[in-house]
Amino acid sequence: MHQITGSGWIEVISGSMFSGKTEELLRRLRRAEIAGQEIAVFTPALDDRYGETTIGSHNGRSWEASVVDNEGDGPWDVTDGLNGEMVVAIDEANFFSDALVDVCQALAEDDRRVIVSGTDQTYRGEPFDPLPDLMAVAEYVDKLQAICAVCGEPATRNQRLIEGDPAHEDDPTYLVGAEESYEARCRDCHVVRRD
Numbered sequence: 138m139h140q141i142t143g144s145g146w147i148e149v150i151s152g153s154m155f156s157g158k159t160e161e162l163l164r165r166l167r168r169a170e171i172a173g174q175e176i177a178v179f180t181p182a183l184d185d186r187y188g189e190t191t192i193g194s195h196n197g198r199s200w201e202a203s204v205v206d207n208e209g210d211g212p213w214d215v216t217d218g219l220n221g222e223m224v225v226a227i228d229e230a231n232f233f234s235d236a237l238v239d240v241c242q243a244l245a246e247d248d249r250r251v252i253v254s255g256t257d258q259t260y261r262g263e264p265f266d267p268l269p270d271l272m273a274v275a276e277y278v279d280k281l282q283a284i285c286a287v288c289g290e291p292a293t294r295n296q297r298l299i300e301g302d303p304a305h306e307d308d309p310t311y312l313v314g315a316e317e318s319y320e321a322r323c324r325d326c327h328v329v330r331r332d
């Protein structure tokens with residue numbers, strides 16, 4: 138909590154896939170650990186890429202996490218599962234419903250430091266809920282950029298690769314994956330097929 142006001146806050150780490158969101162989250166968690174703070178980390182059940190009980194970056198680093206069954210409107214186990222931890226991290230926020238905003242607000246109002254990470258755009262280049270609302274209520278927002286897989290410029294968008302074709306309009310928004318299914322791309326190189 139803040140030294141003077143004693144209040145909590147929300148930090149959002151967002152940007153395209155491969156932009157280093159999870160690396161940055163892990164960096165902040167390592168520093169909190171060095172400071173002797175108790176930490177609780179949550180990851181949605183939908184994302185099992187790195188094993189059920191870890192969050193992991195694309196370059197192989199990881200941290201133990203509690204898996205949240207994030208179906209429905211919450212508050213899930215993020216609030217129930219706490220044991221006095223004052224630093225609460227939530228990875229892959231893009232897999233939660235808008236109810237995550239109220240959960241994070243309640244944690245911050247309970248004087249906790251809340252760190253939320255998630256990509257802010259769907260493969261169609263549209264805002265990926267609940268990231269826009271989380272960014273609006275957060276005290277701190279960092280939007281990171283990857284490197285465009287096509288041209289090498291800074292990348293802000295997520296290209297979904299389906300058998301080498303651009304994304305289809307009617308594909309589901311949720312599709313767990315990494316480099317086999319997605320590329321980071323800049324505005325110019327990002328392609329959305331609109332049938």
Ligand SMILES: Nc1ncnc2c1ncn2[C@@H]1O[C@H](COP(=O)(O)OP(=O)(O)O)[C@@H](O)[C@H]1O
Binds near residue numbers: 157160194195282321
């Ligand atoms: N196109 C890319 N641009 C930048 N980094 C990339 C790219 N593709 C792979 N990487 C790797 O991904 C790492 C970031 O991984 P990670 O923190 O998991 O990103 P995010 O959580 O934003 O998806 C980089 O340090 C780099 O090693």
Ligand SMILES: Cc1cn([C@H]2C[C@H](O)[C@@H](COP(=O)(O)O)O2)c(=O)[nH]c1=O
Binds near residue numbers: 159255312313314315
């Ligand atoms: C763009 C987009 C992404 N996803 C999924 C793909 C990954 O499992 C995560 C993002 O992971 P990262 O840590 O940011 O690399 O989200 C999706 O389901 N739908 C999309 O449109």
Ligand SMILES: [Zn+2]
Binds near residue numbers: 286287288289322
């Ligand atoms: Zn590009």
